[in-house]
Structures are given as C-alpha cells and as structure tokens.
Amino acid sequence: MTIKTLPRPVTVLGLAGILPQIACLGVVIASPEWRWVAMAAGCFYAALIFSFLGGLWWMQALLRDERRWEPYLISIVASLGGWAALLPWCLGWTWPGPSLVVLGVAVLLSPLADRRLATYLPVPPAWLQLRAMMAAGLGVLTMTMGLLAP
Numbered sequence: 422m423t424i425k426t427l428p429r430p431v432t433v434l435g436l437a438g439i440l441p442q443i444a445c446l447g448v449v450i451a452s453p454e455w456r457w458v459a460m461a462a463g464c465f466y467a468a469l470i471f472s473f474l475g476g477l478w479w480m481q482a483l484l485r486d487e488r489r490w491e492p493y494l495i496s497i498v499a500s501l502g503g504w505a506a507l508l509p510w511c512l513g514w515t516w517p518g519p520s521l522v523v524l525g526v527a528v529l530l531s532p533l534a535d536r537r538l539a540t541y542l543p544v545p546p547a548w549l550q551l552r553a554m555m556a557a558g559l560g561v562l563t564m565t566m567g568l569l570a571p
Contacts, residue, residue, distance in 0.1 A: 424554075427547050435551055439558035441466050446566050460566055461510070464517040467524040467563040468503035474531055475499030478538055485542045492542060495534050502527055518570025521563050529560025 424432060445463035448455050475496040482492035506520040506527075532553045539549060 424547050424551050427545070427551060431548075432551060435555050436558075438470065438555055439562060442559055442562040442566070446562050446569075449566055449569055460517045460521065460570055463563060463566045464506065464510075464521050464524065467521065467528060467559065468506050470503075470559060471506075471524060471528055471531070472500040472503040474528075474534075475503075478534065481538060481542050481544065487542060489541075492538050495538065499527075499531070499534070518567045521567025521570065523567075525560045525562075525564030525567055527560075528556050528563060530556075531560075532556050 442463055445459045445466065448459035449463070452459070475498070478492055478496035478499065482496070487493075503524070506524045509516040509520055532549065535544070535549055535552050538544075
C-alpha cells in the first residue's frame with residue numbers, strides 16, 4: 422500500500438493539517454504586530470495536534486483489545502506533553518519560544534511512537550509514511566516558529 426492507495430480524505434485532510442502552522446509562521450514573519458498572537462496560536466495548535474496523536478494511539482490500542490500498558494502510557498505522554506508545553510504561559514514564564522521548540526521536536530519524533538506501536542498494533546504501512554510526512558511538516562514549522570521567538 423502506498424500513500425496514493427489511502428482514502429483520499431485521509432491524505433488530503435492529513436496534509437492540510439500543516440496549513441494552520443504555515444499561516445502562523447507566515448504571520449510571525451510578515452507581521453510584527455501580530456507576531457506574539459501567531460506564536461501563541463501555533464503553540465496551541467501544535468499542543469492540540471500532539472494530544473490528538475495520543476488519542477489516536479489510545480484508540481488504536483483499544484480497538485486491538487490491547488491489554489499491555491505500553492500503548493496507553495505512550496498515548497498519555499503525548500497528551501500530558503502538550504499540556505505541559507502550555508504551562509509556562511499559565512505560570513508567566515518565558516513563552517512561547519521554548520515551548521514551540523519542544524513541541525516541534527516532539528511532533529517531529531512522534532512517528533517513532535507510531536512505528537513502535539505498529540510492531541504489535543498494526544496499521545497500514547502507507548499510514549506510517551503519511552504520518553512521517555505530516556509530522557515532518559508540522560514539526561519543522563513549529564520549531565522554526567520557536568527559533569524565531571524573541
């Protein structure tokens with residue numbers, strides 16, 4: 422199975438998932454007065470997507486009637502990681518630059534969790550290819566935004 426054999430909505434909507442981050446990065450670069458808002462929106466979006474991945478991994482394990490703890494633990498790490506990346510803002514610490522970089526790296530590395538879980542919770546190989554593409558796009562855009570933070 423190749424990416425072309427996946428259902429078209431999966432591919433199109435999956436890849437379209439990087440569009441909000443492209444828009445946020447564009448605003449960061451082009452509009453100094455909206456820079457902070459765009460970075461905040463990008464950080465929240467990356468945290469949301471990272472948490473969403475945890476939900477996918479949880480459901481993947483549940484649908485396979487998985488009884489081991491590992492897939493569920495991996496899935497909550499994603500949700501808790503997204504939440505933790507937003508805490509500095511809530512506490513008034515330096516934000517959102519460091520959080521964007523951390524989230525970008527986490528999203529970029531998330532296909533490693535996909536591959537690990539796929540060893541005993543199979544998914545179509547084309548899904549792993551598409552996930553790698555989506556994670557690369559969102560991860561790099563998110564890290565770039567974080568590196569541009571003041």
